[in-house]
Amino acid sequence: MPQAEHQPVLLDAALTGLGVRAHGVYVDATFGRGGHSRGVLARLGEKGRLIAFDQDPDAEAHARPLVEGDARFSFVRSSFAELGERIAALGLAGRVDGVLFDLGVSSPQFDVAERGFSFRHAGPLDMRMNPDAGQPLSTWLHAASHGEIASVIKRYGEEPMAGRIAGAIVDARAAGPIQDTGRLAAIVAGAIPARVAAGKRIHPATRTFQAFRMYINDEIGALDRGLESAFDVLAPGGRLAVISFHSLEDRRVKRFIRAQARPAPPPVPMAPVVEPALSEIGKPVRADAAELAVNARARSAILRVAERTAAAKVTT
């Protein structure tokens, strides 16, 4: 099956937000197919440097031509949760001028049936971005309790029918393990009453698949660790730019930036004022009509940018 190209979302806004300087050091925490990385490289001069991360082996394969052909570029196959250690090991802690996160999964990840991300393509129920770690969704679904399944669907999918869907999964697995995307999609669709499904614009399994993907990849936990790490490696004046696609992610990003940018006033009148360690740059950016017309993935995207100040990290 031909794979969809991955069109980078909010490319210009992200590059403007990063404020790429010719000789700066930048980190692309989510290489994917390298759309944003190529944009950064196009703005970097000879002495500039870009270190890209991705935990997916297919992303690593797509990064190879750049690794081999551009001395300014290097690739780290790792979760961005480990960005701090990896950047420190390169001797660049506190020297990074910008870190970009473009969260979630890429279009090609969805399109490869074997990865098991999409209910639109029949494939094994895996969903791991890094197939060398953790457990495939099928293994977890076989062992998890009704309560655990319902809570994941509710928390990460914000799905009102979470309890019914979890019940249908538990009933269905009694007849044999659920090992493919098609069977799971049918079980989920069957659990949603026709009158509820009829009023929705999205496929009945959309929220549940998204919830399982976020859980299996610990996406929120990795984001929290990634944001802390990115903050720690930035030089004063360095920029943090984050594109998120889900309100749960955006809330974490907003909360993280605000905690560093708007420290609470001192608890007692004579206590020293805590200086902000980040300053918010501009307002959150969403895709405009022109981008939406050519890239449906941009619909829920939101970009937030902040700049590291010279002040110490605010303890929260």
Ligand SMILES: C[S@@+](CC[C@H](N)C(=O)[O-])C[C@H]1O[C@@H](n2cnc3c(N)ncnc32)[C@H](O)[C@@H]1O
């Ligand atoms: C939306 S895509 C990025 C697309 C990229 N900006 C481009 O223009 O091609 C997100 C990428 O982040 C990767 N990813 C998601 N979570 C990650 C994590 N915790 N650590 C490293 N990579 C991650 C995924 O494997 C995927 O390739």
